[in-house]
Amino acid sequence: MELPLRPPIKPMLAKLARTMPSDDGLLFEPKWDGFRCIVFRDGDEIELTSRNQRPFNRYFPELLHVLLDALPDRCVVDGEIVVAHAEGKGLDFDALQQRIHPAASRVNMLAEQTPASFVAFDLLALGDENLVDAPFGRRRELLEEHLSPNAGVHLTPATTDPAIAERWFTRFEGAGLDGVMAKRLDGTYTPDKRTLVKVKHERTAECAVAGFRIHKDGEGVGSLLLGLYDDAGRLHHVGVCAAFTAAFRRELVDDLGPLTEDALDDHPWRDWVEAAAHSDQRMPGGFSRWNVDKDLSFVPVRIERVVEVTFGQLEGGRFRHGVKFQRWRPDRTPDSCRYEQLDVAAPVPFDELLAETGSG
Numbered sequence: 001m002e003l004p005l006r007p008p009i010k011p012m013l014a015k016l017a018r019t020m021p022s023d024d025g026l027l028f029e030p031k032w033d034g035f036r037c038i039v040f041r042d043g044d045e046i047e048l049t050s051r052n053q054r055p056f057n058r059y060f061p062e063l064l065h066v067l068l069d070a071l072p073d074r075c076v077v078d079g080e081i082v083v084a085h086a087e088g089k090g091l092d093f094d095a096l097q098q099r100i101h102p103a104a105s106r107v108n109m110l111a112e113q114t115p116a117s118f119v120a121f122d123l124l125a126l127g128d129e130n131l132v133d134a135p136f137g138r139r140r141e142l143l144e145e146h147l148s149p150n151a152g153v154h155l156t157p158a159t160t161d162p163a164i165a166e167r168w169f170t171r172f173e174g175a176g177l178d179g180v181m182a183k184r185l186d187g188t189y190t191p192d193k194r195t196l197v198k199v200k201h202e203r204t205a206e207c208a209v210a211g212f213r214i215h216k217d218g219e220g221v222g223s224l225l226l227g228l229y230d231d232a233g234r235l236h237h238v239g240v241c242a243a244f245t246a247a248f249r250r251e252l253v254d255d256l257g258p259l260t261e262d263a264l265d266d267h268p269w270r271d272w273v274e275a276a277a278h279s280d281q282r283m284p285g286g287f288s289r290w291n292v293d294k295d296l297s298f299v300p301v302r303i304e305r306v307v308e309v310t311f312g313q314l315e316g317g318r319f320r321h322g323v324k325f326q327r328w329r330p331d332r333t334p335d336s337c338r339y340e341q342l343d344v345a346a347p348v349p350f351d352e353l354l355a356e357t358g359s360g
Contacts, residue, residue: 005076005125005132008053010191011036012078012122014181014198016322020166021182021197027140028165029158030172030353031179031198032119033091033313033320034082039118041071048081056081059099062111063118066152070120075146078122079156082350083114089347094316120147121156121181124189137185154354160185165199172353173201173313178321202310202322205342208235208334209305210269211298212256220249221256224307224325225298227268229338235268236339239319241309248325259301267300306332314342 020028036051046064048056057064060081071077083099085092095114101107123143124131131139140158147155159165169180179200187195207226215222223242227235244252264270306329312321317339 013194014196015194029181032080033178034080037081039077070153072146076125079120084350088349132189208337211300221252241323241325263300
């Protein structure tokens with residue numbers, strides 16, 4: 001593929017914020033809950049690469065022809081791959097994750113049942129011109145001029161009005177917005193650097209601790225497995241919190257070690273391997289979808305501890321984004337950790353967001 005920017009190129013990254021910036025010279029865009037993807041096109045050749053430079057072509061075959069119809073003959077475009085919920089409940093990240101599967105037959109089946117879309121938001125090269133050092137405002141104008149949206153390819157909405165961005169932030173969280181991006185119109189493209197601003201939601205929850213995984217270096221606890229009870233009294237796996245300091249990882253071993261004794265006797269996830277095949281409960285464990293050699297098995301503990309965590313959104317019964325340890329809650333009992341405590345966004349159809357913002 002002969003392009004000014006040959007793959008791989010790393011995408012720009014963002015710094016986290018909790019309030020909408022109001023500086024002059026900013027363009028605001030929705031941040032989609034999907035897979036970051038840079039598209040390289042040279043004639044009839046299309047190459048999709050992930051944020052971590054993994055090839056995406058085999059996982060999203062339905063995107064190849066719609067991208068050929070929508071993109072200029074020679075270009076590099078930054079964007080997001082998303083899957084709309086089949087029942088009109090915004091974006092479906094769980095369905096998107098299912099696409100990362102080793103069997104081509106399953107990928108092709110899912111491509112028909114839950115087709116993906118591509119949302120474009122930056123143009124890095126056009127023809128023989130490398131646009132990385134061009135101001136973002138110019139890159140956006142060229143993208144609007146040369147992109148031909150269709151049923152599978154969309155131009156991300158954009159506004160310079162912070163009030164409109166704030167409305168998107170609150171109104172369309174349930175459509176699959178992972179937040180709002182703020183980009184300087186005079187900014188250049190800076191791969192792998194946190195020069196963007198991402199405004200994200202933050203909520204708290206009290207969760208039962210049902211187990212832990214050892215850190216990848218073998219020293220201390222790498223992550224805590226979190227559970228919430230439903231109305232029937234079943235404990236569902238809702239995610240993990242991790243990113244602990246080395247000192248806290250060792251402290252957690254001392255705290256949780258005694259709780260491993262006889263932990264399996266009455267543990268609700270004891271038979272998760274068998275139950276996962278036929279239960280609607282959220283279960284932990286298994287193997288990483290991205291790395292089949294990475295064991296995600298866990299060390300069970302007696303369910304006696306409650307932890308308060310922050311999270312961004314609940315999707316498909318699991319926490320999405322920003323799950324961080326805040327503090328232990330000795331004043332709470334595990335059976336009080338229920339879904340009903342959560343403040344989550346009401347679902348909004350993905351198409352409704354695109355219609356209201358005028359993108360297509």
